[in-house]
Amino acid sequence: MTHSVDLTAKATAFAALHTPAAPLALANVWDVAGARVAEAAGAPAVATTSAGVAWSLGAPDGDALARDRALDLIARVAAAVRVPVTADIEGGFGADAAAVGETVTGVLAAGAVGVNIEDGDRSPAEHAERLAAARAAAEAAGVPLYVNARVDTYLRGLGAPEGRLDETLARAAAYLGAGASGIFVPGVTDPAVLAELAKGIDAPLNVLAGPGAPPVAALGSLGVARVSLGSWVAEAAYALVRRATEELLAGGTYGSLARALPYGEVNALLKG
Secondary structure: OOOHHHHHHHHHHHOOOOOOOOOOOEEEEEHHHHHHHHHHOOOEEEEEEEHHHHHOOOOOOOOOHHHHHHHHHHHHHHHOOOEEEEEEEEOOOOOOHHHHHHHHHHHHHHHHOOEEOOOOOOOOHHHHHHHHHHHHHHHOOOOOOOOEEEOOOOOOOOHHHHHHHHHHHHHHHHHOOOOOOEEEEEOOHHHHHHHHHHHOOOOEEEEEEOOOOOHHHHHHHOOOOEEOOOOHHHHHHHHHHEEEEEHHHHHHOHHHHOOOOOOHHHHOOOOO
């Protein structure tokens, strides 16, 4: 019961962070050290990136990682920080809606209070069933889980460009009707489109940001309530690995490491 009460408080606090007035900005992480670093930097919540998690565990992104390995990572991250944790669980780590419900039960047991679930190539009807199963599992656990329904129309270039906005809004309405808490539309940073999405979606809008995207405050002024970096942080970290390796092998120098976090600072974060 204590676990459920604690999760309910965190879930409620996490939901309240979604506001265009001061959008929830999430630099997604993929391990305990990254979660501790983000929390220490002042993040009000910690979000995982499915790509970063999968890559760090030796699997490609895209429903290839085994559910138990994903849940183990979520549990480790949630136990390591005091702030709410939301987990990207790809398509739900399950072949059908019932399996997605089982995944969500595991996510809650692991200590997270939010999930991202993507539609990808699935039909909107099938995705709505998966979202409904996620919501039912959360209700059975007595926790107001934040279910962020990802709509991949723009990210995957689904349908004709001229009909993409209407298709996105239709999917968003169906997903909210199935129990989603918010809508995540990656793949679009055009201010005009974002304003239409925010206007047409009756729930917090989450977007994916990165190089070239408007600043967080500007996105908030368009009606965006949550801004995620997704896999960008992991990609940047692995780019540093490559740069450092190439520099070391080619020139025998170490300039790529100039802005590294001090060993003692990182190590101290893992002691408490």
